[in-house]
């Protein structure tokens with residue numbers, strides 16, 4: 463590896479002492495647009511998507527980008543133009559897909575709590591499939607579809623009861639999780655789906671969790687899924703598509719997730735061996751398409767040395783970057799301009815009035831007030847989870863392509879934040 467490159471993030475690298483994203487100096491982006499600022503690399507998104515497609519070359523594959531990872535309109539537009547569909551989890555996300563020019567016929571709708579109104583909205587839009595997560599939801603969907611005179615294509619999300627060995631908050635395929643239908647119930651639920659009016663069985667799916675760094679749980683889940691497909695089809699119910707979910711991890715801190723192309727080769731070998739290689743496949747990656755394509759630039763406001771700890775107080779906070787506060791997640795933080803000399807060890811914290819408002823702990827940094835830092839791996843589950851806590855406006859975003867950076871979200875103003883509110887008479 464070139465020492466100026468940052469592992470796992472080939473489009474983000476130092477040139478001399480200055481940090482670049484593709485051919486844009488990060489300091490220039492911060493000067494032009496202010497901080498905190500999210501910047502995303504188009505090339506990194508392209509390469510991540512290409513790796514999935516290489517893994518499935520010669521097969522029938524639909525990539526449904528799990529847009530909750532980053533639902534900014536221009537990001538959706540990029541993936542739509544690349545031919546992707548979308549995995550949505552709310553009616554609001556469907557509105558975003560349509561606003562970004564996405565094809566509703568490539569949308570799958572996941573989530574345990576779809577409302578009747580959301581079902582109607584998705585049926586009217588003509589989505590590809592509902593990924594049904596409970597028997598109660600199946601009954602309601604049948605009712606809603608019948609009422610509006612439509613056919614709802616359905617897939618049952620199977621809970622394969624495998625441990626993805628990730629953080630408990632982002633593990634979804636174990637018996638104790640709220641997601642999916644138990645393996646033992648699956649056949650009975652398909653038989654019910656086949657009888658209910660307004661429903662049309664289309665596929666089967668699983669999604670075992672997020673930030674998965676081991677191939678084994680995936681491979682175990684696929685075996686369990688194929689056992690079910692055989693049973694269901696033997697009962698006379700054809701399954702058109704197989705959906706393997708998302709969840710492939712990225713390198714946050716020296717993590718070594720399986721490479722998309724290698725993992726899918728292994729999976730396809732299994733599918734071929736059992737005679738399923740020619741089916742229509744769907745995958746639902748989120749984090750692995752966008753996570754390491756993004757960074758967040760923040761300015762150092764104050765250094766606060768102390769007896770027990772040194773604090774580096776920056777202008778980004780838990781409302782911009784919620785993952786450390788929510789999951790004790792690690793984000794690498796690097797200087798936008800490297801300095802000579804020794805630094806100190808800091809906790810990097812934001813201005814929000816919560817002790818939970820930290821971005822990084824015990825980091826060696828050589829910084830002064832006024833310097834800028836880049837929080838890496840900030841493409842996924844950052845802006846889409848951002849809030850207005852402490853009445854802080856959401857950050858601006860730019861999409862970098864080579865030497866150009868296009869603003870894709872302007873910084874939120876106090877007026878924007880107050881707009882929906884009403885004073886008493």
Ligand SMILES: *Cc1c(COP(=O)(O)O)cnc(C)c1O
Nearest residue numbers: 528572672708709746747748749
């Ligand atoms: C969140 C989610 C995904 C994407 O997960 P990543 O870890 O971001 O790849 C895919 N499918 C479903 C059903 C999800 O809830």
